[in-house]
Amino acid sequence: MRHLKDFQFIEAVIRAGSIRKAAEDMNITASALNRRINRFEEDFGYEIFERLPRGVRLNPAGELMLHHIRAQRSDFVRLQSQVADLSGVRRGHVSIACSQALLPYFLPEQIARYRSEHPGVSFGVNVRDRLEAERELSTFASDIALVFEPRHLVDFEVTLSVAQQIYVVMRPDNPLAGQTELRLRDCLAHPHVAPSAQYGVRVLLDTAAKKTTYGRIRPLVESESFDFMRHYVIHENAISFQFPIGLDLSGAQGYVARPLSLRDVEPGNLLLGQLRGRTLPVASARFVQQLAQALQTPAG
Amino acid sequence: MRHLKDFQFIEAVIRAGSIRKAAEDMNITASALNRRINRFEEDFGYEIFERLPRGVRLNPAGELMLHHIRAQRSDFVRLQSQVADLSGVRRGHVSIACSQALLPYFLPEQIARYRSEHPGVSFGVNVRDRLEAERELSTFASDIALVFEPRHLVDFEVTLSVAQQIYVVMRPDNPLAGQTELRLRDCLAHPHVAPSAQYGVRVLLDTAAKKTTYGRIRPLVESESFDFMRHYVIHENAISFQFPIGLDLSGAQGYVARPLSLRDVEPGNLLLGQLRGRTLPVASARFVQQLAQALQTPAG
DNA sequence: CAAAAGCGGTGCATTTTTTGCATCGCATTC
DNA sequence: GAATGCGATGCAAAAAATGCACCGCTTTTG
Numbered sequence: 001m002r003h004l005k006d007f008q009f010i011e012a013v014i015r016a017g018s019i020r021k022a023a024e025d026m027n028i029t030a031s032a033l034n035r036r037i038n039r040f041e042e043d044f045g046y047e048i049f050e051r052l053p054r055g056v057r058l059n060p061a062g063e064l065m066l067h068h069i070r071a072q073r074s075d076f077v078r079l080q081s082q083v084a085d086l087s088g089v090r091r092g093h094v095s096i097a098c099s100q101a102l103l104p105y106f107l108p109e110q111i112a113r114y115r116s117e118h119p120g121v122s123f124g125v126n127v128r129d130r131l132e133a134e135r136e137l138s139t140f141a142s143d144i145a146l147v148f149e150p151r152h153l154v155d156f157e158v159t160l161s162v163a164q165q166i167y168v169v170m171r172p173d174n175p176l177a178g179q180t181e182l183r184l185r186d187c188l189a190h191p192h193v194a195p196s197a198q199y200g201v202r203v204l205l206d207t208a209a210k211k212t213t214y215g216r217i218r219p220l221v222e223s224e225s226f227d228f229m230r231h232y233v234i235h236e237n238a239i240s241f242q243f244p245i246g247l248d249l250s251g252a253q254g255y256v257a258r259p260l261s262l263r264d265v266e267p268g269n270l271l272l273g274q275l276r277g278r279t280l281p282v283a284s285a286r287f288v289q290q291l292a293q294a295l296q297t298p299a300g
Numbered sequence: 301m302r303h304l305k306d307f308q309f310i311e312a313v314i315r316a317g318s319i320r321k322a323a324e325d326m327n328i329t330a331s332a333l334n335r336r337i338n339r340f341e342e343d344f345g346y347e348i349f350e351r352l353p354r355g356v357r358l359n360p361a362g363e364l365m366l367h368h369i370r371a372q373r374s375d376f377v378r379l380q381s382q383v384a385d386l387s388g389v390r391r392g393h394v395s396i397a398c399s400q401a402l403l404p405y406f407l408p409e410q411i412a413r414y415r416s417e418h419p420g421v422s423f424g425v426n427v428r429d430r431l432e433a434e435r436e437l438s439t440f441a442s443d444i445a446l447v448f449e450p451r452h453l454v455d456f457e458v459t460l461s462v463a464q465q466i467y468v469v470m471r472p473d474n475p476l477a478g479q480t481e482l483r484l485r486d487c488l489a490h491p492h493v494a495p496s497a498q499y500g501v502r503v504l505l506d507t508a509a510k511k512t513t514y515g516r517i518r519p520l521v522e523s524e525s526f527d528f529m530r531h532y533v534i535h536e537n538a539i540s541f542q543f544p545i546g547l548d549l550s551g552a553q554g555y556v557a558r559p560l561s562l563r564d565v566e567p568g569n570l571l572l573g574q575l576r577g578r579t580l581p582v583a584s585a586r587f588v589q590q591l592a593q594a595l596q597t598p599a600g
Numbered sequence: 601c602a603a604a605a606g607c608g609g610t611g612c613a614t615t616t617t618t619t620g621c622a623t624c625g626c627a628t629t630c
Numbered sequence: 631g632a633a634t635g636c637g638a639t640g641c642a643a644a645a646a647a648t649g650c651a652c653c654g655c656t657t658t659t660g
Binding site: 354 | 606607608609
């Protein structure tokens with residue numbers, strides 16, 4: 001779109017860090033790009049770049065401008081999606097920032113279901129921890145976030161919150177597998193692996209462990225990958241902790257999962273959200289509706 | 301601003317109803333404007349105008365585009381105001397849609413106070429009833445609305461709600477003036493004037509009157525102007541009804557005001573709000589803060 | 601019922617704007 | 631101290647927007 005061209009050039013300059021490099025990237029002369037930037041700043045009334053000896057950098061006004069540019073583009077995409085919806089063609093793109101746990105079962109199923117009704121809609125799925133997911137929303141890099149226990153919540157507008165009990169994952173022949181619900185002290189007495197500190201599961205476990213005689217959890221292996229940990233406990237007969245939405249509870253995957261008693265460990269909250277105050281494109285908004293419905297249905 | 305030029309032309313065409321007329325208004329040839337519009341539609345991918353024999357009219361996609369244009373412009377103004385704020389110069393413009401009652405005392409005082417700290421900020425004050433005020437917000441014609449009992453509330457995000465008891469206005473020598481609180485039945489037995497049906501005061505009175513033996517209120521004079529009614533009861537010794545925020549309770553204006561008992565009539569709600577999801581310009585946002593604080597302070 | 605008026609669209613010459621090229625001045629880097 | 635990389639600028643070339651004249655069409659008007 002014509003009227004967004006200046007914005008594209010500005011973003012290119014921000015990315016490249018200098019007008020000359022950006023000019024190369026955009027297949028244009030440095031002088032032409034330089035003049036576009038200067039003219040834009042003149043029209044706007046304020047400079048948005050600091051001129052440094054090695055290039056340019058955004059000044060505070062430029063930071064605000066960058067946010068404005070992203071918001072404008074995002075709103076324009078939303079408009080196009082709305083208009084496309086008018087003419088009956090549902091098209092669009094939905095980008096999601098989510099926790100690992102949603103990858104194996106939940107999101108593939110939901111996306112496939114949505115796409116079976118609206119084949120014109122494409123998806124982007126990115127794994128982000130709860131801090132990154134919020135940042136991703138505020139830069140308009142993702143439309144939707146689906147994460148456990150996000151932190152700040154200032155720019156994060158919660159559409160739906162679902163409590164998830166922590167489950168213990170182990171081999172079927174593990175002695176703990178016989179119980180239908182596990183106590184934390186029994187688990188901590190067993191060899192266990194655990195996610196690293198930035199994950200919600202770990203935070204909940206650490207908090208709960210402080211109240212036991214063990215004081216803290218002592219993982220044999222610490223990992224950022226729940227996939228890895230799930231497989232690890234099959235090889236060394238240990239136990240692992242995870243939210244059930246990322247688990248196959250049927251036992252067909254070579255592991256069993258048992259809930260950890262709510263008397264010992266608080267449940268985690270899986271939060272579905274978007275950037276506060278933002279109006280999502282039609283496709284994203286409908287997908288959020290579908291997700292919300294699916295998450296509220298107390299299925300496996 | 302360069303990148304908003306197409307939007308300006310589109311808005312001109314919408315206003316004029318035809319490309320030729322719009323071209324005259326914008327001091328440009330019809331052919332040039334025609335090509336701008338066509339090129340814009342081509343870039344956008346969808347037509348936004350219906351071509352009629354006597355001119356053009358927005359189609360549904362165009363309605364969405366118009367809203368987008370207004371939102372873009374408004375957000376750009378907000379950005380400029382933010383940037384101006386960065387450089388220490390507080391400038392900007394605050395436009396308010398409000399009920400009549402705010403005109404005589406409340407708003408003049410608040411605006412004067414704000415402007416004494418920020419002389420660069422200008423204000424626009426428009427009297428709108430509760431329906432119009434909402435429409436005004438959604439077209440970005442006003443930043444803030446301050447009205448009694450707004451109706452739909454779909455696009456209206458309430459910042460603050462303040463209950464206002466209905467007061468009875470009368471001459472000091474009116475027999476009712478001796479009481480500190482009035483009953484509705486006494487008031488209805490007296491000759492009275494009342495606002496017309498679209499006003500919140502009237503709705504509350506009508507609702508309350510149904511529960512009395514009088515069944516309904518019988519105004520001698522019905523008016524849209526509270527100012528008129530306030531003066532009228534001085535000439536003919538009648539009573540009038542009004543929210544106290546628009547009244548001088550000192551008696552210095554030649555009338556006295558007494559509250560109507562909450563046992564008989566529910567209080568009205570004065571709502572301070574803005575367009576849902578919108579981020580206000582700095583000046584407007586701060587003025588909202590000031591208003592909210594003033595309204596919460598239980599002063600006269 | 602025909603003429604007139606008003607509309608959006610289009611081809612072509614003209615004007616305005618944008619771009620590319622060469623070059624300057626300046627600061628950092630090697 | 632030479633070399634490199636940066637943003638800025640003058641000037642000519644290229645590209646884009648505009649104005650003008652005119653078309654085809656429908657509605658209005660006499």
